[in-house]
Amino acid sequence: MNxxxxxxxxxxxxxxxxxxxxxxxxxxGDRSDAGMLSGLTLTDLKGxxxxxxxxxxxxxxxVSFWATFCKPCKSEMPFLQKLHEAYGDKGLKIISISxxxxxxxxQVSPLIERNRYTFSVAIDRQSEAxxxxxxxxxxxxxxxxxxxxxxxxxKDGFTVGDQPELESLVKxxxxxxxx
Amino acid sequence: MNRxxxxxxxxSASAAALLLLLVSPLPAHAQLFSAGEVDxxxxxxxxxxxxxxxxxxxxxxxxxxFDLKSRLNLGADAPWLQVGLRLDAAGFLGPDSGxxxxxxxxxxxxxxxxxxxxxxxRLWKLTLEAGDVYGCLGKGIALCIKKxxxxxxxxxxxxxxxxxxxxxxxVTLLGGLANVVNVGDKVEEFLPDPNDLLAxxxxxxxxxxxxxxxxxGSFLQDARDLSVPDVPALIHAPxxxxxxxxRRSSLAIVGPGLAVNNLPILGSLFAEYDAMLExxxxxxxEETPESFVGQAVYGSITTGVxxxxxxxxxxxYDSRLPESESQTNFMGTKVTGPxxxxxxxxxxxxxxxxxxxxFVRNDRPYDVAGGRLRVDVEVSPLSGVxxxxxxxxxxxxxxxxxxxxxxxxxxxxxxxxxIDSLSISGNLAGxxxxxxxxxxxxxxxxLGADVQFPLIGSHSLQLQGRMENYDRPNEGTEYIIxxxxxxxxxxxxxxxxxxxxxxxxxxPNEKGDFYSGEAVFRFLSxxxxxLFGGSSRGGLKCAGGMCRTxxxxxxxKGELTLRF
Numbered sequence: 001m002n003x004x005x006x007x008x009x010x011x012x013x014x015x016x017x018x019x020x021x022x023x024x025x026x027x028x029g030d031r032s033d034a035g036m037l038s039g040l041t042l043t044d045l046k047g048x049x050x051x052x053x054x055x056x057x058x059x060x061x062x063v064s065f066w067a068t069f070c071k072p073c074k075s076e077m078p079f080l081q082k083l084h085e086a087y088g089d090k091g092l093k094i095i096s097i098s099x100x101x102x103x104x105x106x107q108v109s110p111l112i113e114r115n116r117y118t119f120s121v122a123i124d125r126q127s128e129a130x131x132x133x134x135x136x137x138x139x140x141x142x143x144x145x146x147x148x149x150x151x152x153x154x155k156d157g158f159t160v161g162d163q164p165e166l167e168s169l170v171k172x173x174x175x176x177x178x179x
Numbered sequence: 180m181n182r183x184x185x186x187x188x189x190x191s192a193s194a195a196a197l198l199l200l201l202v203s204p205l206p207a208h209a210q211l212f213s214a215g216e217v218d219x220x221x222x223x224x225x226x227x228x229x230x231x232x233x234x235x236x237x238x239x240x241x242x243x244x245f246d247l248k249s250r251l252n253l254g255a256d257a258p259w260l261q262v263g264l265r266l267d268a269a270g271f272l273g274p275d276s277g278x279x280x281x282x283x284x285x286x287x288x289x290x291x292x293x294x295x296x297x298x299x300x301r302l303w304k305l306t307l308e309a310g311d312v313y314g315c316l317g318k319g320i321a322l323c324i325k326k327x328x329x330x331x332x333x334x335x336x337x338x339x340x341x342x343x344x345x346x347x348x349x350v351t352l353l354g355g356l357a358n359v360v361n362v363g364d365k366v367e368e369f370l371p372d373p374n375d376l377l378a379x380x381x382x383x384x385x386x387x388x389x390x391x392x393x394x395x396g397s398f399l400q401d402a403r404d405l406s407v408p409d410v411p412a413l414i415h416a417p418x419x420x421x422x423x424x425x426r427r428s429s430l431a432i433v434g435p436g437l438a439v440n441n442l443p444i445l446g447s448l449f450a451e452y453d454a455m456l457e458x459x460x461x462x463x464x465e466e467t468p469e470s471f472v473g474q475a476v477y478g479s480i481t482t483g484v485x486x487x488x489x490x491x492x493x494x495x496y497d498s499r500l501p502e503s504e505s506q507t508n509f510m511g512t513k514v515t516g517p518x519x520x521x522x523x524x525x526x527x528x529x530x531x532x533x534x535x536x537x538f539v540r541n542d543r544p545y546d547v548a549g550g551r552l553r554v555d556v557e558v559s560p561l562s563g564v565x566x567x568x569x570x571x572x573x574x575x576x577x578x579x580x581x582x583x584x585x586x587x588x589x590x591x592x593x594x595x596x597x598i599d600s601l602s603i604s605g606n607l608a609g610x611x612x613x614x615x616x617x618x619x620x621x622x623x624x625x626l627g628a629d630v631q632f633p634l635i636g637s638h639s640l641q642l643q644g645r646m647e648n649y650d651r652p653n654e655g656t657e658y659i660i661x662x663x664x665x666x667x668x669x670x671x672x673x674x675x676x677x678x679x680x681x682x683x684x685x686x687p688n689e690k691g692d693f694y695s696g697e698a699v700f701r702f703l704s705x706x707x708x709x710l711f712g713g714s715s716r717g718g719l720k721c722a723g724g725m726c727r728t729x730x731x732x733x734x735x736k737g738e739l740t741l742r743f
Contacts, residue, residue: 036256036257036258036259036260036261036299036301037256038258039258039301041344045440046440046441047385047388047389047391047438047440047441048388049346071629071643074604075604075631078597078599078602078604079602082599099326101315101319101323101325101327101528102315102317102318102319102320102323102528102530103318103319103528103529103530103531106449106479106481106490106492107490109447109481110481110483110488110489110490110553110555113481113483113488114483114488114555114557114564115564115597125315126313126314126315126342126351127313127314127315127325127326128306130313130326131261131263131297131299131313132256132261135220135222135252135254135263135265136222136224136250136252136740137326137327137328137333153704154704154705154742155671155704155705156701156705156707156740157674157699159631159639159641159666159668159670159674160602160603160604160631160632160633160639161633161634161636161637161638161639161668161669161670162637162668162670162671163602163633163670164636164637164670165637165670165671
């Protein structure tokens with residue numbers, strides 16, 4: 001509450017920003033664990049277990065955060081379905097994570113069924129995936145991991161114009177696998 | 180309070196961040212750095228708002244001021260351990276002299292705080308968390324602490340959480356003190372942490388993959404050290420409007436839950452029952468403690484047969500309140516800041532089951548029973564979905580406290596259209612809502628539409644509009660609230676939004692025409708700068724089942740978010 005502490009905090013912030021500028025470390029090399037994410041399991045809409053460890057470091061993995069009350073999220077989902085249909089058997093795995101609170105989560109399953117989406121969907125009831133991957137709780141929020149488990153893309157928001165770039169990125173990541 | 184150095188520091192940090200980005204050829208997918216198997220991440224959001232025409236509390240005039248808020252998230256992630264820290268800072272710059280300076284000084288104060296700190300580890304099938312934790316039990320009626328948005332609603336329990344997940348058994352235990360965002364975007368002033376003691380437990384058993392049985396319990400001990408006046412409790416029938424000198428001391432909720440998936444005809448089924456015991460302690464020595472019971476029942480069925488999909492929800496709330504000035508029957512609390520500004524904090528969620536956008540709260544502080552049926556029909560030749568929803572609630576108060584045949588009903592019909600080959604999608608919906616519930620009589624119809632489509636290459640356009648017409652016969656008022664927006668995007672770099680709002684709603688802040696524009700510039704993977712200018716109407720905005728009243732805004736907002 002006092003000015004001194006504010007300045008200290010902001011100095012930390014400034015140092016942090018300087019530090020990250022100085023670090024400039026890019027990809028994280030050959031790794032397949034990606035931290036605690038590999039141990040994360042969620043329950044899918046059918047009651048089955050969805051384990052990130054089964055796909056991280058093996059498949060090109062798209063993790064998409066969304067909610068039924070988020071309109072841009074619903075615009076993104078047909079694109080995810082298109083990717084799933086085109087590349088699902090070529091090494092792409094899509095995990096769609098709903099951040100719906102308990103009072104709207106009953107609308108998740110009907111939305112998925114009436115739109116005939118066939119990629120994996122789970123509800124992050126305990127905010128575990130949010131804590132690990134989406135600290136700000138942004139919707140929609142998309143992450144793409146390459147087949148070595150490296151995080152190669154983070155994206156807030158979605159417009160239909162994003163599709164060419166994202167599809168191109170996914171295709172590029174899948175190509176080494178196909179060879 | 181010397182505001183100039185603080186503001187200068189904040190602005191310097193913002194400018195430094197921008198400068199560093201301009202001169203630093205950061206890779207497109209940078210992480211802060213890695214050491215062995217440990218990744219370090221950083222997310223920094225800096226919000227700079229210039230408020231025009233802030234009204235004095237006494238309505239005597241207005242003044243302009245700046246507020247600056249910083250959200251710094253630092254994280255380290257290893258295969259066996261995750262730690263995180265969120266540091267929030269807020270500063271305000273306003274008038275230096277005169278009555279407006281006094282008003283400003285009363286309302287705003289700088290703040291810096293460790294808003295979140297957590298440590299998480301996984302051992303075998305156990306997940307251990309310490310610090311700020313989230314958790315939801317059952318349907319969330321008993322306890323639900325979940326992030327809604329980082330800037331304003333991000334309550335946690337500062338304590339411990341242990342989760343065990345086995346194929347057939349799951350256990351969650353958590354407990355701690357309630358920790359809210361102290362300076363958020365809704366109240367925009369300092370609110371203290373309520374520090375209510377909360378604890379919860381849930382056991383889930385899955386004997387077969389399609390069946391899950393659960394039992395949960397939660398306990399709330401109201402804090403006693405808040406620097407706010409005691410709020411007398413209203414612990415009597417609604418017609419007796421005299422508060423008595425009691426104050427809630429605790430609230431306990433227990434109940435079972437049942438979830439069944441993949442049934443041949445019924446599809447999926449969920450049911451939960453919650454029993455509540457609430458105790459009050461007297462503020463005067465001569466009184467004796469009181470206790471009350473309440474209950475909640477919620478059930479839902481989702482099913483689909485070929486092209487027809489159904490969602491049926493039902494609820495019965497007996498002595499449960501969505502929010503309460505006197506903090507009775509309410510899984511949450513009301514926090515009040517030094518300036519007197521206050522806000523409700525929710526530790527649980529009561530399913531309101533209204534429109535999917537929940538733009539009007541349908542919970543009322545009385546006993547209610549009711550349900551909702553939604554039907555979606557796929558119209559394959561047109562690649563569209565027709566849908567209709569009808570919700571109906573009645574006053575379920577019985578005995579001497581029954582006051583009449585009150586109801587809320589809401590019908591909606593709409594059409595969702597997708598043309599996947601052209602990446603076009605749209606929605607058209609309208610509805611009518613009627614409420615006759617104790618002190619509220621309101622008829623409202625609404626109509627809304629949105630469409631988005633690509634232009635050329637990475638360019639796209641989104642158009643959206645909504646109109647609501649309200650009629651309140653017992654107040655003799657009728658008014659319109661309308662909103663339209665156009666969004667142009669050049670992916671992934673730029674989005675431009677133009678907003679128009681119109682309102683006839685009586686009230687000094689709600690009435691008028693409001694114009695605003697927003698630009699979002701993206702420059703790194705997950706990083707962006709957002710600039711908003713103009714005016715927006717305050718009022719009730721509902722999302723995710725929670726309705727919150729946001730203040731009207733006129734001025735300029737800037738947000739810089741950097742992710743590494």
